[in-house]
Amino acid sequence: MPPNQIASYAAHALKSAPFAYLAPLRLADALDHLAELGEDARVLAGGQSLIPLLALRLARPGVLVDLGRIASLAEVQEREGWLVLGSMTRELQAERSALVARGWPLLGAALRFIGHSAIRSRGTVGGSLAHADPAAELPAVALALQAELVAQSKGRGERTIAALDFFLGPYTTALASDEILTEIRIPSSSGGFSFQEVARRHGDFALVGVAATVELERGRIKGCRVALTGVSDRPVPGSGTELGMVGEEPTPKLFRAVAQQLAAVVRPPSDLHGTAGYRRQLVSVLVPRALEEASARAGVGPIDGGGLSP
Ligand SMILES: Cc1cc2nc3c(=O)[nH]c(=O)nc-3n(C[C@H](O)[C@H](O)[C@H](O)COP(=O)(O)OP(=O)(O)OC[C@H]3O[C@@H](n4cnc5c(N)ncnc54)[C@H](O)[C@@H]3O)c2cc1C
Structure with a gap:
């Protein structure tokens, strides 16, 4: 045919x-x-x-x-220091990209948590974002990395939507029915990163997932982004400024306090996989773990050492 x-x-x-x-x-x-x-x-x-x-x-x-036959939608490139992924980039293709590994390792780390490789060999980065499952990994990564999403329609041409404005609710985005998500643009970022997740079985959707980036300057936090998945009807963003982290030393005490702040504001669902209370508890465990790993990768581990809660 x-x-x-x-x-x-x-x-x-x-x-x-x-x-x-x-x-x-x-x-x-x-x-x-x-x-x-x-x-x-x-x-x-x-x-x-x-x-x-x-x-x-x-x-x-x-x-x-x-969209599977439109070759231009499946390109992975670096443009003026930004990672530019065509929306039809397969999840496995992005995971195995040397460019992603070199400059945007948080994305590569999160992709490995999506289903199994057979799913990722077909599933696309743009499809995951456009589908906007409240427990998906990539929407949280898009927030943590401050991605810009490019949409095109015949009537209105091209527009760029900040990840922060893209996710409107469960399975609902800012895309209109005549629009196609064409590109995902991610600015370069320095510093450390971490992606942490708990799922009931390997390959399952996250009960809770945390994407984090930390930038340090002279042993203090210069910038930080945290984004959570699985705890609301859409991914939940947090910035170091809002969370009172900028200028502070990256200590376990600070990270635990940030986790408590986030655990108090999220509204996780209760379902047969876990109660809202359990998911909130996961936030208080995974956020410090992610921030600790991201700051260790940024060059300086937590200042006063000491174990974090399990
Ligand atoms: C067994 C299994 C396990 C999975 N586990 C996970 C998991 O752990 N984590 C996770 O995040 N996902 C998981 N997924 C989902 C997977 O990541 C999908 O690939 C993804 O959610 C949708 O991407 P897709 O390319 O397959 O999109 P499709 O299924 O083709 O489309 C999904 C939706 O997005 C719309 N859409 C797609 N592309 C565009 C575009 N460019 N512009 C506008 N609209 C568009 C479609 O119209 C549709 O409404 C799993 C899937 C399966 C089957």
């Missing part, structure tokens, strides 16, 4: 409701389709979240617009 041809599938052939399938070769054509079809169309990236939703009939788009 020619890739650009719409093919209707009979309802009985799949578990999903019937849909038509388009596989454009150019971004401009994909944007045309979304503009024409409106709410009836849905973008397909790696399919690791969308295909199960179709099979369960939790999503019933009339048309799927597959």
Whole structure:
């Protein structure tokens, strides 16, 4: 079947409701389709979240617009010191990228927590961000690294959305239905990083995950970012300034105090995987662990040593 041809599938052939399938070769054509079809169309990236939703009939788009043949969306590059990932960069491709490992190791560290390698070989960085699962790793990383997300539509052209403004709620982002997330741009960052997570089994979604970056100057904290996943309807950001860390020494006492602040403000869900109280307890354990590792990587370990709570 020619890739650009719409093919209707009979309802009985799949578990999903019937849909038509388009596989454009150019971004401009994909944007045309979304503009024409409106709410009836849905973008397909790696399919690791969308295909199960179709099979369960939790999503019933009339048309799927597959981005998989648009080569320009799968490039990984460095541009003026920024990491620029095409939205169709596979999670495994980013994880194995020498560029990511050299300059943006927090991203590489977090990617390893996503499902299993078979999932990551299909799932895309842009798909994970656009899907906005409240327990996903990459939204928290996007916040901690202050990523910018580039969206394009036929009618309004290109716009850049700060990660802070992108995640609006569970499975809800600032993207309009005619927009495609095309690029993820991440500024360079110096200093240390850490990604910590507790899940019930390897490859499961996080009960709680913490992404952290710490920059030190003369033994004191110059900058810090913390972002949590699994504890709210969207990733929760925190900056060193808001958390009273800037200018302070990176001590376990400070890190525990920061963790207590965060544990008090998050509103985690209670479900069969863990209670809200358990998730809050994980925040108070994982945040100090992440900050300790990030400051050790930034060049100076915690000043007064001493163990952190388990
Ligand atoms: C068994 C299993 C375990 C998993 N474990 C984890 C885990 O531990 N952590 C985790 O974070 N994820 C996990 N995932 C999900 C995985 O990371 C997915 O790859 C990701 O959530 C969605 O990416 P995708 O490319 O597959 O997107 P798709 O499933 O194709 O799309 C997801 C949604 O995003 C929209 N979308 C996708 N790309 C774009 C774009 N460029 N522009 C606009 N909208 C777009 C789609 O329309 C759809 O609504 C798991 C999945 C499976 C099947």
